[in-house]
Amino acid sequence: MTAPIDAAERNRLDVVIDDTLKDLCLAYDHVDTGSFLVTLEGEHKLRTMTWLVVQDHTLLVEAFFMRAPAENAAGTYGFLLGRNAKTYGVHFSIDRVGDIFLTGQVPLLAVTAEEIDRILGCVGSYADENFDPAIALGFASAIEREKAWRAKLAADAGSATKPG
Template sequence: MTPDRTEGAAPVSRSATRAAAVAVVEAWVAAYADPSSPEHVEGVAAERIVDDAGRDIPVWAITLPGERKLRTVVQVRVGERSVGVIAFVVRNADENHEAVHRLLLRRNLGLPGIAYAVDDSGDVYLVGRAPLAGATETWLDETLGAILQASDGIFNEVLALGFRSAMQAEWDWRLSRGESTRNLEAFRHLLEGQR
């Protein structure tokens, strides 16, 4: 095991650096996800993940409240060498895949330390990673904020590009039966009168 070094400082073991990264995540969770904390943010929740044997592992599911997308769940995992974050954004588009992917790739250019990615099914995620020593409270807070902004901010645009036909069918079905269209209200300008 090679110790981590910072210029002019004594070597720090990787296990100590990993423990410090775990402490950073735990402190963030205690401050913002604990309803009894004075810094608690409404709608933020966190759960420490356990393995099959019921033991805590250094993985958390952190729920962040949104405006367009009701919530974004971010998995934060403290590994042996880095801290990784991953958040589901939206399932694989039904249509206009090229336009959706082009939009995501253009947005990647301005994202701070995170990026849009697709899995084997075509579902869209936001991913990021930092070395253990770089996993500071500031990094975690800024990364979670960037994930929320990137997930919530692009959500309606991706839905309009990738799911417009399905939304139109839902809109028409609801209107034909006198049902509420409240859940599609953000898309009224695209759907109304488009039969």
Template structure:
């Protein structure tokens, strides 16, 4: 599959594997608050996680012909100290595996990544969900203090 798009049958199998894994996560993982399926016909799922540093994180999984794309919204664009904010995120990218900070719609900050579908298995799904959760938990508060610091300072 690496050099060619996955067939419809292969995508159906992968979709079933992902849905079985998500059902187990919903039942067994105390951090998983909800799992929803995209109702537009896309092979896309939304996994809502309970956090500590950030109250909730939603991970989007999107099965495509060649990759499983995944992302999570981290925060809006910074209001201040832009250079230091983005430097912080870029330096954090160096410590991540399989995901990186990116600028998305309305200049919001996301963590994004993709995995070739021919390497997709439960271990990789665990790694993706766990990594995105850990990266958000590790980076959210420091980034918030840099990009929105004046909101939290005593006057």
């Protein structure tokens, strides 16, 4: 097994990641040496907060996807597990309470501007493409209640404007 990276290599990777995020014009916080919190914008999942953290042997990539499903957990997790067969660099995973993340490890030797761009592109795409179907599976009842509430508001507003 190889030794953990030294301070000089950690600093070099820090510069590579920082320069890449600037070149990509992404919003991010440089939290500490080798630790970045990147904001990826999307259409369906509006924001995907993504950690890039230089560890001893790999670059950790971790993005929050959604809270634990309120219903149909097996269907939601099964849907996302099926997506893992087609992902690059990151995969859907759950934590101890069932919240869903996109996670991955990139070998430090592979950390380049191109690879960071590719990995962040994958995180953004997977989060955005799968968000609506995952929410529909895991929160169907809440979505129906919201639709009914909005329809009632619209109907009430329509009847309030009609002359009596």
